[in-house]
Amino acid sequence: MTENTEPTTATLTEIVLPGIAEPDGVRVKQRAIPSPGKGQVLVQMEATGVSFAENAMRRGRYPGQPKFPFVLGYDQVGTVTAAGPGVDRQRVGQRVAAVTKTGGWSTHQVLDARDAITVPHELDPAAIESVLVNGITAWQMLHRAIVKTCG
Numbered sequence: 253m254t255e256n257t258e259p260t261t262a263t264l265t266e267i268v269l270p271g272i273a274e275p276d277g278v279r280v281k282q283r284a285i286p287s288p289g290k291g292q293v294l295v296q297m298e299a300t301g302v303s304f305a306e307n308a309m310r311r312g313r314y315p316g317q318p319k320f321p322f323v324l325g326y327d328q329v330g331t332v333t334a335a336g337p338g339v340d341r342q343r344v345g346q347r348v349a350a351v352t353k354t355g356g357w358s359t360h361q362v363l364d365a366r367d368a369i370t371v372p373h374e375l376d377p378a379a380i381e382s383v384l385v386n387g388i389t390a391w392q393m394l395h396r397a398i399v400k401t402c403g
Contacts, residue, residue, distance in 0.1 A: 325356020
């Protein structure tokens with residue numbers, strides 16, 4: 253029996269939007285899982301959504317979207333698997349939620365630790381994810397749209 257001494261590189265899978273495209277125009281790509289840098293965490297995704305934002309980005313019509321190509325995924329829930337320098341090691345193993353505008357349609361994502369909000373393990377990750385953008389949208393409607401018409 254021989255032993256494999258070659259280093260193995262863990263990979264992530266991500267959905268890349270190469271340009272303006274129909275849903276079947278996105279590309280599945282694989283690459284090495286990055287290491288978190290200073291002040292960052294690596295999150296393994298458990299849930300992400302498909303919303304108006306991703307559909308608008310797919311058409312090139314979302315304000316402030318990055319240049320093509322990029323990874324879609326406005327919001328996500330996952331578990332911290334690694335912490336970079338300057339991040340409390342107790343973050344590893346925590347379930348977190350984040351709103352990042354892009355990058356969530358990936359099995360793993362590096363996030364600034366301050367953007368990864370701890371959420372309970374007891375809650376369903378899909379339920380948590382559904383509250384993120386929908387909750388923010390509702391808050392903005394109440395505090396921006398209604399305030400403007402009332403004030």
